[in-house]
Amino acid sequence: MITLRVNGNDRQVDADPDTPLLYVLRDDLGLNAAKFGCGLGQCGACTVIVDGKAVLSCVTPLLLLEGRHVTTLEGLGTVANPAPIQRAFIEEQAAQCGYCIPGIMMRAQALLMRRARPDDAEIRAALAPHLCRCGTHMRILSAIHRAARLMDTADLSPTSERVR
Amino acid sequence: MRRWRGSASLLAALFVVGGFGVVAFVWWPAIAAIAPPARRSFDDAAIRRGRDLAAIGNCSSCHSLRGGKAFAGGLPVPTPFGAIFSTNITPDVDSGIGGWSEAAFRRAMRSGVDRDGRHLYPTFPYDHFTDVTDDDDGALYAYLMTRDPVYAPARQNLVSFPFDQRWLIAGWKLLFLRQGHDRSDPTRSAEWNRGAYLVEGLAHCGACHTPRNALGAERKDATFAGGDVDNWQAYALNSQSPAQVGWGKAALSAYLREGFHPDHGTARGPMAEVVRNLATVPAADVQAIAAYMADIFGPRSPDAPPQPRRQDVTVAIADAGRLPGDSGTAIYTAACATCHESGRPLPYGGINLARSTALSAPQPTNLANIVLAGVRPVEGEHSPIMPGFADSMDDRQVAALLSYLRTRFGKGPPWANVDQSIRDARRTQTADLHPPTTLDNAPVDPPQRGKK
Numbered sequence: 001m002i003t004l005r006v007n008g009n010d011r012q013v014d015a016d017p018d019t020p021l022l023y024v025l026r027d028d029l030g031l032n033a034a035k036f037g038c039g040l041g042q043c044g045a046c047t048v049i050v051d052g053k054a055v056l057s058c059v060t061p062l063l064l065l066e067g068r069h070v071t072t073l074e075g076l077g078t079v080a081n082p083a084p085i086q087r088a089f090i091e092e093q094a095a096q097c098g099y100c101i102p103g104i105m106m107r108a109q110a111l112l113m114r115r116a117r118p119d120d121a122e123i124r125a126a127l128a129p130h131l132c133r134c135g136t137h138m139r140i141l142s143a144i145h146r147a148a149r150l151m152d153t154a155d156l157s158p159t160s161e162r163v164r
Numbered sequence: 165m166r167r168w169r170g171s172a173s174l175l176a177a178l179f180v181v182g183g184f185g186v187v188a189f190v191w192w193p194a195i196a197a198i199a200p201p202a203r204r205s206f207d208d209a210a211i212r213r214g215r216d217l218a219a220i221g222n223c224s225s226c227h228s229l230r231g232g233k234a235f236a237g238g239l240p241v242p243t244p245f246g247a248i249f250s251t252n253i254t255p256d257v258d259s260g261i262g263g264w265s266e267a268a269f270r271r272a273m274r275s276g277v278d279r280d281g282r283h284l285y286p287t288f289p290y291d292h293f294t295d296v297t298d299d300d301d302g303a304l305y306a307y308l309m310t311r312d313p314v315y316a317p318a319r320q321n322l323v324s325f326p327f328d329q330r331w332l333i334a335g336w337k338l339l340f341l342r343q344g345h346d347r348s349d350p351t352r353s354a355e356w357n358r359g360a361y362l363v364e365g366l367a368h369c370g371a372c373h374t375p376r377n378a379l380g381a382e383r384k385d386a387t388f389a390g391g392d393v394d395n396w397q398a399y400a401l402n403s404q405s406p407a408q409v410g411w412g413k414a415a416l417s418a419y420l421r422e423g424f425h426p427d428h429g430t431a432r433g434p435m436a437e438v439v440r441n442l443a444t445v446p447a448a449d450v451q452a453i454a455a456y457m458a459d460i461f462g463p464r465s466p467d468a469p470p471q472p473r474r475q476d477v478t479v480a481i482a483d484a485g486r487l488p489g490d491s492g493t494a495i496y497t498a499a500c501a502t503c504h505e506s507g508r509p510l511p512y513g514g515i516n517l518a519r520s521t522a523l524s525a526p527q528p529t530n531l532a533n534i535v536l537a538g539v540r541p542v543e544g545e546h547s548p549i550m551p552g553f554a555d556s557m558d559d560r561q562v563a564a565l566l567s568y569l570r571t572r573f574g575k576g577p578p579w580a581n582v583d584q585s586i587r588d589a590r591r592t593q594t595a596d597l598h599p600p601t602t603l604d605n606a607p608v609d610p611p612q613r614g615k616k
Contacts, residue, residue, distance in 0.1 A: 017489075018498030040503070040512075041551025042541070053555035060556045061498035063490045128540075 002062055006031070007075030017063035021055075022046045024062060025072060033073035033102040037131070044130030047103035048072050054110040056129075073102045076109065085109050088147035089140075096134030104130050108144045117148050189334040192281040195271065197263035200255050200313075206306040214307025217300055219441040220449060221293075221366040225434065226250045236260075236314040241287045242394070243380060246323030248287040256313035269308075270301045276337065283333035285321070286340075286380065292368035294343045300366065340381035355448075359456025362449060369457075372398035372434065388460055390526070395592040396433035397529045399521055403462045406524040408575065411461045416454035421447070423547060424511050429520045430548040432534055440542065490561055492568025499553065500565075511548040523574035528566050528582050532589035535562060554593055562586050 002013050006029060013028050025031040025048070034057055037045030041059035048057045049071040077083030082090065085105050095101045104127060111118055111126045118126070123144050132140070218224070227235045227250045235254045240247040255262040261269065261279070268279040276290035277283055284290065296304075326332060347360045363369050372393045374382040383389075390400035399406055409427040423439040424430040431439045442450050504514030517523060522531040538552030557565070563582045570579055579585070 017494065040549065041538070042549055050556060055556045056551050059499065059502075059551045059553075061495075063494055063498055064556055064561060066490065 002066075004062065004065060004070065005068065006070045007072060008069075013062070015062060018061045020058050021048070021060045021062060021065060021070065022057035025057060025070075031072045031074050034106075035099055035102060037099070037103075042129075042131075043100070044103045044107065044127075045100050047106045047130070049106055049110050052110065052113055054107040071106075073105055076105075083109075084150035085112070085144075085147040088143045088150055092139050092143035092146055094136055094139040094143040096136045100130060100132045100134075101140075104132070104140060108147065112144070112148055112151060116151070118144070189338055190283075190331045192271075192275075192277045192283075194281045195265060195268040195279050197257075197279070198265045200257060200262040201309060203310055206310055210303045210306040211310050212307075213300075214303035214305070216445045216449070217304050217366060218307055219445050220362055221304070221368070222438050222441050223253070224441070225437040226287075227253050233312075233314045233316070235308065235311055236316040238316060238319060240319075240322070243287060243323075245327040245380065246321065248285045248321050248323065249319040250287075251318045252314060252316040253308055254311050254314040254316075255309045256315050259315050259317040260313060261308065262313055266302060266305045269305045270298065273301050273304075274343065276333070276341065283330045283337070285330075285333060286336060289368040289371045291341050291382065292365055292371060294341065295345050295347075295361070295365035336379060336381070339379070353455070355452045355455045356459065358449070359452035359454070362453050363456050363460075367453060369401070373401050392529075393434050395529065395588055396435075396533060397525055397527055398435070399525060401457060402460055405461055405521075406526065406576070407521045408519050408524050410463075411458060413451070413454045413458040416457050417447075417451050420450050420454060422511075423542075423545075424515070426510050426515065427519050429515050429522060430511070430539060432530065432539060436542075440545075490564065492564035492566075495557070495561055495565045496568055496572070499557075503550070511546060514550070515548075517569065517573040520573065523569050524576055526576070528570070528579045528585045529588070531566055531569065532562065532582075532585040533592065535565065536586070536589050537593050552593075554590065559583065559586050559590075 002015060002017065004011050004013050004024065006025070011029055013024050015024050015028060022034055022036060025034055026036070034048050035045040036058060037043035039058050041056040044056070046056055046058040047054050049055065050060070050065065051068050073086075077086050085108055089095060089101065089105060107127060107130060108123070111123065115122060120141060123141055127140070224234055226239055226241060227237050229236070229238050232238065233254070235252070237250040237252040239250045241250060252260040254260040257263050264272075264279050271277050272279075272284065272288075273290060273293040273296055275294070276286065276288065321328070345364070347364055348357050349360070352360075370382050370388060372391050373388050375386050375389055375391045377383050388401040389404055391398045405411065407428055411428070415425050415427055419425040419428060419431065420439055420442045423436065423443070442453075500514070500517075504517055506513055508514070522534065525531070534550065535557075536552055536554040539548050539550040541547050541549050553562070563586060566582050566586070567578060570576075
């Protein structure tokens with residue numbers, strides 16, 4: 001049994017220590033926002049936040065995560081009460097098929113936590129590890145700028161203190 | 165302290181030598197500015213050859229900012245004396261070399277003096293470029309003078325007194341700049357001779373791969389013995405090479421064009437830019453470079469260990485999942501072996517680590533860089549890939565992994581400075597992740613594979 005801290009809660013997981021975090025999130029904990037894309041850490045669909053940094057969960061074995069805080073998209077907000085990053089993506093209609101979007105949102109969230117008002121160049125540089133085949137890139141850029149503006153209003157990010 | 169005294173006495177020596185140099189070497193006349201020559205005045209074939217020569221010389225690597233305009237300069241080159249900024253070599257009249265005649269260009273290449281007669285810092289490797297032929301200088305000039313002019317004034321170098329005194333460079337040249345080499349060897353093949361000309365001249369391989377003395381000159385007693393550049397190690401290319409499998413001409417030729425070789429690893433850091441440029445030049449020139457460098461490496465030592473085979477390094481992954489804790493072994497098995505022992509072919513599989521030069525290098529610098537930053541795919545290229553682990557592993561875990569890899573796959577004693585290397589790699593990587601703005605998706609000089 002391994003204890004994993006996910007979205008603020010300690011979860012007991014019965015998995016081998018070399019199991020990729022992504023498999024545990026999806027198969028054992030039922031957190032399906034992070035997606036399996038390439039399994040090689042090359043597409044970004046599996047991105048989650050660990051201790052405030054965007055991490056590719058498909059190439060991160062459990063044994064690296066002892067005592068660390070994992071945040072998934074489910075930990076940011078809910079359908080009823082979306083986090084600023086989620087609200088911004090909805091308002092900009094930034095998803096087409098949507099498969100890459102949870103990973104991109106987590107990377108954008110990590111970026112916005114260390115840089116409140118990134119410019120286009122910084123967003124593009126940060127999102128370089130993510131692939132999107134539908135091509136909603138321009139809307140994704142707009143959504144991240146919108147999220148940055150939304151986060152300026154403190155009461156719109158009620159759950160953000162859970163992200164560490 | 166001792167090192168500083170050594171530098172101080174060398175500095176004093178430099179002043180003395182500089183004193184003698186004043187009369188004979190310091191003063192160079194300005195060469196009159198010209199109106200930029202028209203595109204028509206250059207021969208198409210010369211421009212095309214100049215393009216290949218500029219790629220062999222890796223000019224764009226220093227004379228362009230990532231994401232900036234090609235050849236517009238502005239890159240800070242760190243030296244022990246301060247940062248020297250590369251300059252604009254586009255044909256802009258006001259801020260580039262638009263007003264330079266071919267004679268002025270050739271003088272800069274051969275003697276390290278700009279059109280105004282000012283001494284150039286040897287960060288511009290004229291100690292190598294001095295050997296470029298008139299003909300090749302002419303082709304390079306034709307190529308550069310037909311690029312798009314970009315207005316980009318030179319930035320002020322960040323060097324303090326006395327190194328901001330350019331006349332001192334005349335003393336440096338007196339000590340270290342040797343002109344008029346004749347490296348041709350009639351007993352060798354034409355290919356070897358071509359390789360010697362390129363390697364020692366325009367390609368300036370020694371600028372990174374030869375260690376430098378206290379005054380920043382390449383040590384002639386340690387040619388190709390390995391150097392440091394931008395927090396990467398440029399490995400020794402002579403008999404001291406740390407490669408686990410000896411280099412041969414065929415391997416060198418493939419590596420320099422493809423950017424990876426199954427027996428050696430992948431070209432990363434500044435070398436990635438070199439191979440990206442070499443991928444675009446005529447194969448014969450890369451083969452010539454390979455022929456000459458194979459000779460520099462020397463014959464494979466007869467008592468070198470036998471070449472490892474993949475089955476020698478494959479562990480039974482089956483039980484590994486139960487390894488306790490986050491020891492180096494456990495991390496390797498869980499995070500690395502899944503690719504590096506997958507048997508997937510290169511470049512998308514992991515290299516056989518028992519053949520990776522990084523694990524046998526004298527310092528863990530390059531390995532730390534790669535584990536943290538990974539290997540980004542090159543846009544539009546069939547290139548190696550690896551995710552970086554900077555944000556998923558903490559320093560202790562990386563240190564455990566590096567030490568394990570050294571013991572398991574490397575040769576040589578355990579590394580003494582793993583922790584410092586990891587901190588340096590993290591610092592470099594942070595600078596890399598926060599690039600200056602005006603970043604653009606377009607590569608600086610898109611590879612032109614298949615053009616020949």
